[in-house]
Amino acid sequence: MSSNSNANRDLSAVDYVFRVGGEGGEGVISTGEMLTVALARAGFEIYTFRTYPAEIKGGHANYQVRASGKLLLSYGAAVDVLLAFNEEAYQKHIKDVRPGGVVIYDSDSFTPPVNNALIYYAVPMTSLATEKIGVKLTKNIIALGICAQLFDLPFETFQDLLKEKFTRKGETVVQKNLQALQVGADYIKQQPKRDPIRMGRGPRQAKELVLSGNESLALGAIAAGCRIYAGYPITPATDIMEFLARELPKLGGYVVQTEDEISAMGVVLGASFAGKKAMTGTSGPGFSLMTEMMGLAVVAELPAVVVNVQRVGPSTGMPTKTEQGDLYLAMYGGHGNCPRIVMALTSVEDCFYGIMRAFNIAEQFQMPVVVLSDASLGHRKATVPVPDPSKVTVIERRKPSADQMANYKRYQFTPDHVSPMSIPGMEGGGYVAEGLEHNESGYPAASNHENHLRLTQKRYGKFVAVEAISNDLVRLYGDPHPEIGVIGWGATEGVIREAVELAQAKGYSVGALHPKILYPLPLAKLSEFIKGTKAVIIPEVNYTGQFATSLRKRFAIDFVQLNKCIGLPFTPKEILDKIEEVATNVHANRRAAVVPVHL
Amino acid sequence: MSTQIAEQPWSPSTYKTDEHPIWCPGCGDFGVLDSLYKSLAGLKVPPKDLVVVSGIGCSGRTPGFIKSYGFHSLHGRVLPVALGVKLANPSLHVFGVGGDGDGFAIGGGHIPHAARRNPDMVYIVMDNSTYGLTKGQYSPTSQVGHQAGSTPYGNIEQPLNPLAMLIAYGATFVGQGYSGKPKELTDLITKAAEHKGFAFLNVISPCITFHNTYKVIPPRLKEMPADHDATNRAKAFELALQTEHLLLGVFYQVQQPTFEEGVASVIKKAQAASPPRLEAIFAEFS
Numbered sequence: 098m099s100s101n102s103n104a105n106r107d108l109s110a111v112d113y114v115f116r117v118g119g120e121g122g123e124g125v126i127s128t129g130e131m132l133t134v135a136l137a138r139a140g141f142e143i144y145t146f147r148t149y150p151a152e153i154k155g156g157h158a159n160y161q162v163r164a165s166g167k168l169l170l171s172y173g174a175a176v177d178v179l180l181a182f183n184e185e186a187y188q189k190h191i192k193d194v195r196p197g198g199v200v201i202y203d204s205d206s207f208t209p210p211v212n213n214a215l216i217y218y219a220v221p222m223t224s225l226a227t228e229k230i231g232v233k234l235t236k237n238i239i240a241l242g243i244c245a246q247l248f249d250l251p252f253e254t255f256q257d258l259l260k261e262k263f264t265r266k267g268e269t270v271v272q273k274n275l276q277a278l279q280v281g282a283d284y285i286k287q288q289p290k291r292d293p294i295r296m297g298r299g300p301r302q303a304k305e306l307v308l309s310g311n312e313s314l315a316l317g318a319i320a321a322g323c324r325i326y327a328g329y330p331i332t333p334a335t336d337i338m339e340f341l342a343r344e345l346p347k348l349g350g351y352v353v354q355t356e357d358e359i360s361a362m363g364v365v366l367g368a369s370f371a372g373k374k375a376m377t378g379t380s381g382p383g384f385s386l387m388t389e390m391m392g393l394a395v396v397a398e399l400p401a402v403v404v405n406v407q408r409v410g411p412s413t414g415m416p417t418k419t420e421q422g423d424l425y426l427a428m429y430g431g432h433g434n435c436p437r438i439v440m441a442l443t444s445v446e447d448c449f450y451g452i453m454r455a456f457n458i459a460e461q462f463q464m465p466v467v468v469l470s471d472a473s474l475g476h477r478k479a480t481v482p483v484p485d486p487s488k489v490t491v492i493e494r495r496k497p498s499a500d501q502m503a504n505y506k507r508y509q510f511t512p513d514h515v516s517p518m519s520i521p522g523m524e525g526g527g528y529v530a531e532g533l534e535h536n537e538s539g540y541p542a543a544s545n546h547e548n549h550l551r552l553t554q555k556r557y558g559k560f561v562a563v564e565a566i567s568n569d570l571v572r573l574y575g576d577p578h579p580e581i582g583v584i585g586w587g588a589t590e591g592v593i594r595e596a597v598e599l600a601q602a603k604g605y606s607v608g609a610l611h612p613k614i615l616y617p618l619p620l621a622k623l624s625e626f627i628k629g630t631k632a633v634i635i636p637e638v639n640y641t642g643q644f645a646t647s648l649r650k651r652f653a654i655d656f657v658q659l660n661k662c663i664g665l666p667f668t669p670k671e672i673l674d675k676i677e678e679v680a681t682n683v684h685a686n687r688r689a690a691v692v693p694v695h696l
Numbered sequence: 697m698s699t700q701i702a703e704q705p706w707s708p709s710t711y712k713t714d715e716h717p718i719w720c721p722g723c724g725d726f727g728v729l730d731s732l733y734k735s736l737a738g739l740k741v742p743p744k745d746l747v748v749v750s751g752i753g754c755s756g757r758t759p760g761f762i763k764s765y766g767f768h769s770l771h772g773r774v775l776p777v778a779l780g781v782k783l784a785n786p787s788l789h790v791f792g793v794g795g796d797g798d799g800f801a802i803g804g805g806h807i808p809h810a811a812r813r814n815p816d817m818v819y820i821v822m823d824n825s826t827y828g829l830t831k832g833q834y835s836p837t838s839q840v841g842h843q844a845g846s847t848p849y850g851n852i853e854q855p856l857n858p859l860a861m862l863i864a865y866g867a868t869f870v871g872q873g874y875s876g877k878p879k880e881l882t883d884l885i886t887k888a889a890e891h892k893g894f895a896f897l898n899v900i901s902p903c904i905t906f907h908n909t910y911k912v913i914p915p916r917l918k919e920m921p922a923d924h925d926a927t928n929r930a931k932a933f934e935l936a937l938q939t940e941h942l943l944l945g946v947f948y949q950v951q952q953p954t955f956e957e958g959v960a961s962v963i964k965k966a967q968a969a970s971p972p973r974l975e976a977i978f979a980e981f982s
Contacts, residue, residue, distance in 0.1 A: 305982075307982075308981055347971075364783065527744065529767065
């Protein structure tokens with residue numbers, strides 16, 4: 098059983114990538130998730146990555162968890178331990194296993210070719226499951242027992258997890274699973290341990306949570322005071338709706354599953370108009386449908402939070418794969434001059450605080466705030482300190498004073514362009530939330546040319562104050578005055594930071610700036626950062642460089658684009674390689690290669 | 697704010713605003729608006745607790761003419777916005793208003809879901825069988841052969857039957873009125889407002905400019921048979937399907953739990969099982 102002694106152990110050197118692969122729908126994901134929670138409870142930092150087929154049953158699924166004694170910023174590089182339930186999983190992932198890595202496989206399913214560079218553990222998982230437990234599906238739990246024993250993970254943690262997971266299904270099911278765990282452990286005990294991987298107990302003592310990006314976001318929304326959510330099921334955003342459907346009623350709120358995404362945002366705007374904080378969440382296809390409602394929210398000046406957990410587009414695209422392809426739509430989607438705020442979430446922890454800030458900005462400025470996440474962030478799990486809602490002071494919308502109520506004008510001109518907003522039920526506050534161009538009082542003014550300009554100036558005028566906030570919401574990593582700058586957005590924060598650290602260790606002058614509000618841009622911070630650089634790299638998980646394009650509009654320099662468009666997030670090495678390439682060119686006094694962009 | 701609330705006279709003028717309707721003289725919507733004022737006054741609905749949600753079209757301008765809170769939303773999106781308002785504050789009196797194009801064409805996808813959810817609100821469609829604001833194209837309720845801007849050789853599509861549709865969708869109150877019969881229409885709006893649940897009113901409201909039916913509608917009008925049992929769905933459906941007359945009155949009315957009651961029961965169930973605190977939710981993820 099696991100040792101509690103960490104004397105003479107360098108826990109920061111404990112850093113392993115475990116990958117589980119097999120047939121979709123046969124428990125690959127739940128095996129990975131249980132392993133993840135067990136590693137987290139054992140005191141390790143975790144960072145997961147999963148790919149799963151678009152099919153419900155069948156197809157290949159895999160789940161990866163990186164566990165370490167130090168802070169993790171990316172899902173890692175080579176695989177240290179591959180758990181292969183079938184030959185397809187083996188064939189697909191063996192190329193990613195590092196030399197000296199471990200392969201645990203179901204020997205009832207296939208026999209891999211001999212490779213002396215790897216360490217193999219053959220376990221007849223299927224026959225152990227059918228013969229010793231009588232339930233074929235328990236092979237997943239047998240595999241967990243093997244991992245617990247082989248890598249010296251706290252066995253009782255796995256036992257607790259199985260009890261928590263299966264208690265609802267009755268005592269027999271719990272016992273069968275506990276038995277399967279033991280069968281796995283006992284089986285592997287009979288084989289000599291031939292690999293050096295030992296986890297034991299990790300360094301983390303503080304109470305932490307294991308959350309996915311979507312869960313963290315949903316919790317943050319609750320903390321911000323969101324009590325109404327309307328949405329339509331869509332991968333990879335559905336679990337936000339399911340989470341809130343479970344949790345919001347406990348706090349007096351409710352989730353409506355609407356007939357489509359247009360309706361979802363209609364419900365949000367109606368609820369916001371009536372005084373509640375409301376949110377919708379979706380992915381690209383649903384977000385496309387919401388563009389007409391974005392315009393209404395802008396012109397009627399209604400607070401609303403719209404989450405887009407981006408997936409590969411266009412159209413139905415690749416529903417389970419990740420991309421940063423919706424920035425243009427978030428910034429500019431809709432007709433007319435249509436200012437809205439666009440924020441991008443950067444990590445699982447940031448999902449909590451980021452969505453709280455999104456609600457604050459929506460309420461403070463009475464505008465829609467689009468919050469971009471993506472499949473890689475929404476669905477990955479990480480250990481995060483218990484969120485502290487008091488770190489973000491919750492802001493409520495401006496209400497009219499008694500004086501203002503005496504002659505109430507809903508869209509009254511004010512120095513900061515934000516007008517006091519009455520709520521149905523308030524005596525004397527009646528007005529029409531108006532989708533037509535209107536005057537200060539809210540009366541339609543669809544033929545008054547000068548009025549349209551003033552109202553447009555009012556709506557855009559809010560950007561001045563939002564820009565001040567966006568300048569406070571940037572993160573800097575590495576050298577603050579670097580030769581080579583990296584500017585990223587959204588879920589690439591961790592992987593860029595890791596690449597920058599690796600490049601600095603190699604002696605490069607590199608730094609990264611990561612804005613959390615992309616529209617309006619934090620121009621002051623961007624100018625300051627870009628000024629001293631010799632080259633700036635913009636890594637994006639899209640084809641055309643949507644963020645680079647928006648930066649080019651503001652800064653007349655040749656940003657170096659690094660685009661990845663295969664439905665997968667960056668690895669640290671991909672960004673490191675680009676940094677080295679650009680740095681070499683800079684030092685050779687050559688301009689970094691710039692591919693003309695006509696897109 | 698002042699604690700002294702001025703005594704409400706509860707007259708139709710209580711609800712009139714300074715804004716003058718943009719409608720053409722003789723538009724049926726004036727009649728609907730007048731009946732709405734009278735009904736609201738009779739029901740003594742405080743303007744501060746009244747929300748009128750509309751879509752786009754001539755009738756979509758209605759909220760501006762009623763002293764209340766209003767939401768002039770998007771073409772076809774009356775019902776989602778109205779649902780959001782009601783969900784946020786069930787104590788509000790919510791009226792949705794719009795035209796036949798707004799409701800049955802572009803917004804048609806929302807109607808079955810509003811009907812089956814049964815929020816306690818009134819939805820009035822001012823049906824003139826044309827698109828007035830875009831100067832006279834055929835609408836989902838135009839008859840076959842109807843000649844208009846977009847059907848110069850005559851409409852080839854069957855009109856839909858709003859009453860049969862709403863009865864089929866499960867609306868708990870379905871009625872029909874005529875803008876030219878203000879007293880009956882006022883009574884009908886009052887009945888719809890007093891109904892607990894989703895009340896749909898199809899109000900025939902002629903467009904004097906682009907599809908003047910003032911001569912052809914009145915001869916077809918007929919009061920609902922006095923012996924009609926409005927709780928009989930099959931009978932209501934039968935009456936809705938007959939095309940000889942335009943029946944005025946309540947076709948169908950039943951009591952079913954409202955959306956808000958459902959929401960309240962979910963909240964009660966959830967709170968019985970778990971303390972309503974954020975920390976309790978955090979604990980689930982440790």
